[in-house]
Every structure is written in C-alpha cells, then in structure tokens.
Amino acid sequence: MSMQQRPRLLIVRSVSVQQLDGNLEAIRAAFPDHSISILTHPHGVAAVEKYPALEHVYRYRHSGPFRFGRGLEELRGEHFDRVVVPVANPTGGGFFNVFLFSFSLPASRRVVCSSLGEISELGVGRLARMVAAKVLTAPLAMLLAVPLVVVASLWLPWWLGRLRR
Known part of the structure; x- marks a missing residue:
C-alpha cells in the first residue's frame, strides 16, 4: 500500500x-x-x-x-x-x-x-491586468500632466501679478 x-x-x-x-x-x-x-x-x-x-x-x-x-x-x-x-x-x-x-x-x-x-x-489574467495598468499609467499621467503644466505656466504669472497689486 x-x-x-x-x-x-x-x-x-x-x-x-x-x-x-x-x-x-x-x-x-x-x-x-x-x-x-x-x-x-x-x-x-x-x-x-x-x-x-x-x-x-x-x-x-x-x-x-x-x-x-x-x-x-x-x-x-x-x-x-x-x-x-x-x-x-x-x-x-x-x-x-x-x-x-x-x-x-x-x-x-x-x-x-x-x-x-x-x-x-x-492567475495570468490578473497579472496581465497589472502589467497593462503599469504600462498605461505613466503615459496617461504624462498626457494629462502636459496640458496642466501649460495652463499653469500661463495662469500662474497672471495670478501672481494680481496678488502684487
């Protein structure tokens, strides 16, 4: 046995x-x-x-x-x-x-x-979703950050100028 x-x-x-x-x-x-x-x-x-x-x-x-x-x-x-x-x-x-x-x-x-x-x-599916999230997060963050930086760089000097007055 x-x-x-x-x-x-x-x-x-x-x-x-x-x-x-x-x-x-x-x-x-x-x-x-x-x-x-x-x-x-x-x-x-x-x-x-x-x-x-x-x-x-x-x-x-x-x-x-x-x-x-x-x-x-x-x-x-x-x-x-x-x-x-x-x-x-x-x-x-x-x-x-x-x-x-x-x-x-x-x-x-x-x-x-x-x-x-x-x-x-x-499972492999869960790991693949994590990889996709990691891969997509950085480019998406950069894509959203660029317009915000442009708006902030135009708006901030104007706003600071108003504070001085």
Whole structure:
C-alpha cells in the first residue's frame, strides 16, 4: 500500500515576520492538507525557523527585491502545487515584482494572502491586468500632466501679478 504525498505549498516571504504570523494561520486554514515551505532572504531565515508548521526553509540568495527568474538555484528539481504571496495590504498594491517573480517558480497555481488573511487566485489574467495598468499609467499621467503644466505656466504669472497689486 503506497502512501500518497501531501500537496506542497511554498510561501514567498514578502512581508514582515509579524504579519506572517497572521498570514500563516490563514494559509494553514485554507490549505490544511498541504506541506508548507517558505522562501526568504538570508536575513529572514532565523526569524522564520520558529514556525513548526514549516517543513523547509529555502534561501533566496540575492540581496534586494525578488526578481523574475533570479534566485531559483535552491529550488532546482522542486515543484509546488501552490505558491502563496503574502501582501501587506488588502489589495496587493506594491507587490507586482513578487507576483511576477512567483510565475518563475516551479508551481501549478499561485495565490495571494492579503493583510486581512483573505486568499485569492493569482492567475495570468490578473497579472496581465497589472502589467497593462503599469504600462498605461505613466503615459496617461504624462498626457494629462502636459496640458496642466501649460495652463499653469500661463495662469500662474497672471495670478501672481494680481496678488502684487
């Protein structure tokens, strides 16, 4: 009789260890049958080793933020059923680089765990919408800023002149 292997889950530590305390409870509740591992920067290893729920701690051997395709040496030959990206706010704003990085990890699915402990899927469509928003935001801001600068540069001298009188 063969024993079936438990599904594997990898947390990409992208939040403080204090927040991870709450996130870990939510993750364990959402995926009670999964074995849980974590990927963290070297400076975070000692802090996360306190969690008995973690089966393995992987080290992200690069300094700086997580980047797509970088730091995967320790994960060679591994595969996870899920990757979880904890975020420090309800929307996940500001974590685009970690979301993108999660797609370079050997996993079948990706999810986000918000600061409120809410779990949501992170699919290619959601990532594509984020990319579109990032790509369109800067040109749109410039397009709107140029007319405002022109109007302000014409109006401001006139208004300052009136204040002097």
